[in-house]
Amino acid sequence: MRMASARCSILKTMTVLTLVMGISPTLNTAEEGNKEELNTATVERKYEAMECPSECSCTAEWAVDCAGVDLIEFPTGLSEQTRQLSLQNNKIERILVDHISHLQQLDTLNLQNNMLTTDGITDEGFEMLDQLAYLYLANNKLTSAPKFLPPSLVSADFAANHLTRIYPYTFGYKPKLRSVYLHNNELTDTGLPDHMFNGSDNLEILTMSSNFLRVVPRFLPSTLYRLHLKSNKLEEIPVGAFNNLPNLRELYLQNNLLSNEGMDNETFSNLNSLECLDLSNNNLSTVPKGLPRSLVLLHLEKNAIHNIPGDALTSVRNLEYLLLHNNKLRSRSIHPGAFQGLKKLHTLHMYNNLLERVPRGLPRRAKTLMLLHNSITEIGRNDLSLLYTLEELNLSYNKLTSPKVHREAFRKLRVLGTLDLSGNSLQIIPLGLPRSLKTLEMKNNQLNTIPDGALTGMKKLQKLVLSNNQLNLNSVYQGAWMELSALTSLDLSANQFTHIPSDLPETLEYIYLQRNSISSVSASAFEGTPNIKGIHLRFNRLAVGSMDERTFAHLANLQVLDIGSGNTDLLFNIDKIEGNTKLEEEEDDKDD
Numbered sequence: 082m083r084m085a086s087a088r089c090s091i092l093k094t095m096t097v098l099t100l101v102m103g104i105s106p107t108l109n110t111a112e113e114g115n116k117e118e119l120n121t122a123t124v125e126r127k128y129e130a131m132e133c134p135s136e137c138s139c140t141a142e143w144a145v146d147c148a149g150v151d152l153i154e155f156p157t158g159l160s161e162q163t164r165q166l167s168l169q170n171n172k173i174e175r176i177l178v179d180h181i182s183h184l185q186q187l188d189t190l191n192l193q194n195n196m197l198t199t200d201g202i203t204d205e206g207f208e209m210l211d212q213l214a215y216l217y218l219a220n221n222k223l224t225s226a227p228k229f230l231p232p233s234l235v236s237a238d239f240a241a242n243h244l245t246r247i248y249p250y251t252f253g254y255k256p257k258l259r260s261v262y263l264h265n266n267e268l269t270d271t272g273l274p275d276h277m278f279n280g281s282d283n284l285e286i287l288t289m290s291s292n293f294l295r296v297v298p299r300f301l302p303s304t305l306y307r308l309h310l311k312s313n314k315l316e317e318i319p320v321g322a323f324n325n326l327p328n329l330r331e332l333y334l335q336n337n338l339l340s341n342e343g344m345d346n347e348t349f350s351n352l353n354s355l356e357c358l359d360l361s362n363n364n365l366s367t368v369p370k371g372l373p374r375s376l377v378l379l380h381l382e383k384n385a386i387h388n389i390p391g392d393a394l395t396s397v398r399n400l401e402y403l404l405l406h407n408n409k410l411r412s413r414s415i416h417p418g419a420f421q422g423l424k425k426l427h428t429l430h431m432y433n434n435l436l437e438r439v440p441r442g443l444p445r446r447a448k449t450l451m452l453l454h455n456s457i458t459e460i461g462r463n464d465l466s467l468l469y470t471l472e473e474l475n476l477s478y479n480k481l482t483s484p485k486v487h488r489e490a491f492r493k494l495r496v497l498g499t500l501d502l503s504g505n506s507l508q509i510i511p512l513g514l515p516r517s518l519k520t521l522e523m524k525n526n527q528l529n530t531i532p533d534g535a536l537t538g539m540k541k542l543q544k545l546v547l548s549n550n551q552l553n554l555n556s557v558y559q560g561a562w563m564e565l566s567a568l569t570s571l572d573l574s575a576n577q578f579t580h581i582p583s584d585l586p587e588t589l590e591y592i593y594l595q596r597n598s599i600s601s602v603s604a605s606a607f608e609g610t611p612n613i614k615g616i617h618l619r620f621n622r623l624a625v626g627s628m629d630e631r632t633f634a635h636l637a638n639l640q641v642l643d644i645g646s647g648n649t650d651l652l653f654n655i656d657k658i659e660g661n662t663k664l665e666e667e668e669d670d671k672d673d
Contacts, residue, residue, distance in 0.1 A: 132160040143186070147171070155180040162186055169193040169217070175201035182209050189215040193238070197221040204229045218242070219262065226251040234258050240288070241265040246272040254280035261287050264309065268292040278302050289313070290333070297322040305329050311359070312336040317343030324351045331357045335380070339363040346371035350396075360384070361404070368393040378402040382430075385409055391416035394423060402428045406451065410434040417442040431455070432475070439464040446470050453477040453501070459485035466493045473497075477522070478504035488512045502526070503546070510535045522546040524572070533558040539565055546572040548593065553577040562586055573597070574617070581606040588612060595619040595643070601627040607636060615641040 133139035134156040137147035143162045149170040159166070161183045173195040181187070187210050197218065204227045207213070214235040225246040226239060234255045244266040252261055253274075258281045268289065277298070278284055284302040288309035295314045299322070306328050315337035323329070329352050339360065349358065350371040360369070361382040368381065368389050376397045386408040394400065400423055410431065420426065420442055427448040431440070436455035443450065445467050457479040465471070471494050481502065488511065491497070497515040500522070507526040514521070516538045528550035535558075536542075542565050552573065562571070563584045571589060573582070575596040581603070585592070589610045599621040607613055613636050623644060633639060 132158065134158050148191075159184060165189040167191045168195065171195050173197060176203070176206060178203050178206045178209070181206050184210060185212065187213055189213075191215075191217040192221065193217045194220045197223060199224045202227060207231065214257070230255070232256065236260045238262040239266070243267050244272075245269065247274060247277055249274045249276060249279065252278055252281055252284075256281065256283060259283060259285050263292070264288045264290040266292050268294060270294055270296050273298055276300050301326060303327060306354070307331040309333045310337070315339055315343075318348050320345060320347070323349065326352060328354050330354050333357075333359045335359045335361040335363070337363050339365065341366055341369065344369060349373055372397045374398055376400055378404075380404045381408070383407045387411070388414035389416060389419040391418045391421075394419060395421075398422060399425055401425050404428075404430045405434070406430045407433040410436060412436050412438045412440045415440045415442075420444040427470075443468060449473045451475045453479070453504075455479050457481060460487060460490040462487040462489050465490055469493055469495065471497055473499040475499075475501040476505070477501045481505035481507060483508045483511070486511050491515050514539070516540070518542050519567075520544040520546075524548040524550070526550055528552055529556055531557045531561055536561050536564050541567055543567050544570045546570075547576070548572045548574040550576055554580060554582065557582070560584060585610050590638075591615040591617075593617045595621070597621055599623065602629075602632055604629050604632050606632055611636065612638055614638050615643075617641070617643040619643050619645045 133145065134147065136150045136152060137145050137156060139145050142164065143160065144165040144167075145159060145163050146167045147156055148167045152168065152171040152173055155168075155173055155176050163184050164186050165188060166184070169191045170193070173192065174197060176192075176197065190210070190213060198221075202223075207216070207227055208229040208231055211231050211233055213231050213233055216230065216234060216236070217238045219238045219240040219242070221242050223239065223242040223244055226244055226248060228248045229250050230237065230252070232255055235257050236259060237252065240262045241264075244263065245268060247263075247268070252258060253276065261284065269292070278301065282302055283304050285304055286307045287301070287305060289298070290309045291312040293314055294310065295316060297310065297315065297318055301308070303325050305326055308326075308329060308331070311333045312335070315334065316339065318339070323332075332352070332355060340363070348371065349355065349369065350373060352373045353375055355373045355375055356377040358372070358376060358378070359380040361380045361384070363384050365381065365384040365386055367386055370393055372379065372394070374396055377399055379397065379400060379402070382404050386405065387410060389410070403426055411434075423444050424446055426444040427446060429444060429447055429449070430451040432451045432453040432455065434455050436452065436457055438457055438459060439452065439461075447468055448470055450468070450471060450473070453475045454477075457476065458481065460476070460481065465474075474494070474497060482505070486507070491511070491513055494515045495517055497517050499520040500514065500518055502511075503522050503524045503526065505526055507523065507528060509530045509532050510523065510528065512532060512535055514535070518539060519541050521542060521544070524546050525548075528547060529552065531552070545565065545568060553576065562568070562582060563586055565586050566588065568586045568588055569590040571585070571591070572593040574593045578594060578597040578599060580599060580601065581594065585607075587609055590612050591614060595617045596619075599618060600623065602618070602623070607616070616633075616639070628644075633642060
């Protein structure tokens with residue numbers, strides 16, 4: 082998902098920064114240069130005192146910053162040369178024509194987070210600003226947008242107001258307009274003019290999320306590449322609603338009321354540039370058909386999808402991410418050929434469904450497969466045999482038992498780096514685990530045995546989590562830990578150990594043994610772990626005299642020694658430990 086987010090949301094991130102910081106692309110145009118020359122120019126061109134309001138700061142570039150100074154009135158005394166005016170985070174309630182009519186050079190006006198109402202602004206005032214490119218009015222109390230804005234506008238932000246109405250010339254006939262932000266308002270279908278962007282033929286970004294729209298707005302500009310309509314009341318998508326959007330790359334429709342009956346097989350088929358489609362948290366019962374070939378990410382989380390037909394995904398040959406978690410899928414309701422031909426699909430999320438076994442026909446080039454929180458009871462010999470490229474597999478919190486996991490189930494997973502089998506009912510660590518593993522998690526099982534050879538050859542394993550099981554010293558075959566020659570973190574907390582395990586690997590940096598039955602720590606317990614940084618022994622049976630400070634004196638890298646609550650009247654001489662060790666004895670319930 083990280084790659085998908087980067088691919089589909091990098092411009093969105095830039096937009097959010099613009100909104101939060103109150104910055105437009107024109108505000109940061111100064112380049113690194115000769116600082117001495119720049120300072121001289123600043124002195125020569127700076128505002129005279131009478132031209133810069135006392136509450137504000139002004140620069141030689143005719144930028145006036147009055148942000149967050151508790152203004153209740155629009156500042157007076159502004160120079161007619163002012164280009165950028167920052168008034169965000171104040172308490173301004175009104176803007177008169179006289180306040181801004183002389184600011185003919187104004188390029189950026191930021192009025193975010195004030196107390197402006199529709200009655201407190203005049204349409205004529207903004208219309209006079211024929212150089213205005215960036216207008217920020219988010220987080221005010223507007224109930225309707227200005228009727229007229231200047232044709233010079235490039236970006237307009239009206240998010241988080243109480244808007245119920247937009248007018249034809251609010252955003253219409255703006256040939257330079259690139260982005261409009263209307264999310265978190267109270268817009269309905271009747272509050273939008275049919276041609277709200279008529280004559281604004283270069284619009285690229287439109288966000289109308291978190292409103293009360295029931296229908297996708299009509300006559301959207303063909304130049305759009307990102308459209309946000311999430312968290313509305315959309316029940317259906319009219320025929321042809323997206324037919325004139327050949328450049329659309331990102332479409333966000335999550336958190337609506339859409340069903341399969343509310344769209345047809347052609348709804349998305351003409352979006353030939355679409356890469357990201359988010360239909361999560363709707364009322365879909367099956368994967369929509371007619372998806373465009375260009376699609377890279379398809380997000381269908383939190384629907385009521387109970388089947389995947391064999392032809393539902395045949396068109397999306399470029400799909401890389403398919404997110405189907407939190408649905409009602411059963412293994413038998415997924416057609417064996419549903420993923421056939423998806424040669425680029427590398428991330429598949431199917432967790433929190435009703436799968437009773439590993440589905441057949443999984444994508445052969447998958448790298449990440451998430452099947453946690455299902456009802457899978459077994460893993461057969463060939464269930465995973467075709468997933469040669471798999472790097473991460475999560476089967477945690479299913480219903481697996483040791484007899485139902487075939488000893489050769491993982492034999493073909495030769496590049497698998499992460500395996501999570503936590504939260505099942507396994508009694509032994511399965512044999513035949515991939516030697517490529519770097520992380521193995523099996524917490525919250527019923528493990529009572531690590532059989533002979535189960536960890537043999539795992540030379541790459543760095544993290545092993547076996548907490549909340551039934552392991553003890555006799556459960557582990559002799560020399561098991563020493564075989565893990567790359568191990569840095571070993572979690573054996575909440576088991577039945579009475580002593581520190583012997584033969585810990587030299588590479589170990591963190592060991593977790595809290596909530597066991599350890600009653601003593603020998604002076605030689607950590608002789609073989611010179612790299613140890615953290616030792617956690619909280620909630621054991623350690624008492625006075627059960628541990629010698631010499632046990633830790635040679636551990637030059639030790640940073641945390643946690644022997645806190647749960648032990649009996651334990652006294653320890655921290656002065657005998659060198660370095661920056663943090664001794665934790667205080668009462669703290671966050672040990673796990």
